[in-house]
Amino acid sequence: MTSRERFLQACACEPLERPPLWVMRQAGRYLPEYRELKARHSFLEMVRTPELAAEVTLQPLRRFALDAAIIFSDILVIPEAMGQGYKFREEGGIAMEFRLENRAQLDRLDPARATAHLDYVAQALKLVKADLKGDKALLGFGGSPWTLATYMVEGGSSEDFSRIKELFFTDRAFFNALMEKLTAALIAYFKLQISAGVDAIQLFDSWGGIIAGQDYEAASLRWMREIIAALPKDFPVILYAKGTPTQLTDMAFSGAAVLGVDWTVDLGIVRKLVPDNIALQGNLDPVLMNTTPDIVRRETTRLLENMRGARGHIFNLGHGIMPQAKLECMQALVDTVTQWK
DSSP: HHHHHHHHHHTTTOOOOOOOOSSOOOOOOTTHHHHHHHHHSSSSHEEEEEEEEHHHHHHHHHHHHSSSEEEEOOOOOHHHHOOOOOOEEETTSSSSSSSOOOOOHHHHGGGGGGHHTTTHHHHHHHHHHHTTTTEEEEEEEEHHHHHHHHHHHHOOOOOOOOHHHHHHHHHHHHHHHHHHHHHHHHHHHHHHHTTTTTEEEEETTTTTTGGGGGHHHIIHHHHHHHHHHOOOOTOOOEEEEEEEGGGGGHHSSSOOOOOOOTTOOOOOOHHHSSOTTTTEEEOOOGGGGGOOOHHHHHHHHHHHHHHOOOOEEEESSSSSOOOTOHHHHHHHHHHHHTOOO
């Protein structure tokens, strides 16, 4: 069985001897080869250059026996494609080109630009697909409309997200108009990725946990459900929403084949709460990758045993791998999962 077949069978909740493994935010500063490339090219240059994006995507797979690759890109390529650019602040975090504040600015954002503007992502995917030769799964991704809207309305990274929440409560017509544009752009973008050969799409609702639980449906979930419904029937979508444990049962009926679960909940309990036909992805605490191989082996084994006998488990971290992650810890994780029966 190829790694790609193992991954797709897990998405379909078919029985496997061991769960497939990939790691969110696989590329990063924990890899010396990435740091070497980053010394010569800016992050945005690497994102926008197909050959560089493909190289960064493939770097982790050359070191580790992972079952899937996720394309190197950024969720904010969607606002940029629509007409609201972004950059990285010197002190850290994201700064949007402008803060989205009025209807005139909103009217200038054009979701129809997404596919043409983001052709560089499609070209990078094709390069990676050719290199994988059908042996490993290839994942595309994008941010949820809600998560993208937080950056657009706040003007970048935020500590309290007050502006996006105020917009949601005080001007629902403006909020919905923005979400409709983002939803349209993401549908086109994901179809572009599917045409370029991805085996699955991961939808990141990274800031889903900042909205009150009773408002999650209107603020975020309804828009993700619309996106998933617009994609080809039965195409695997992995829905990851950070900080939303009470919404998992609702997300199980979003149309997603897989729910990504953060590290704050017991994955075995989640398995009992959601339908058997929904696969689960996760959920080792990423901080463990900064500790020691022995700790990683112990905690990885504990999670594997917790999910023993459960169909549809894709082993992953409960969020992205951190820059401080140690190569020896990553190797311990990979060895423990791939050798587990």
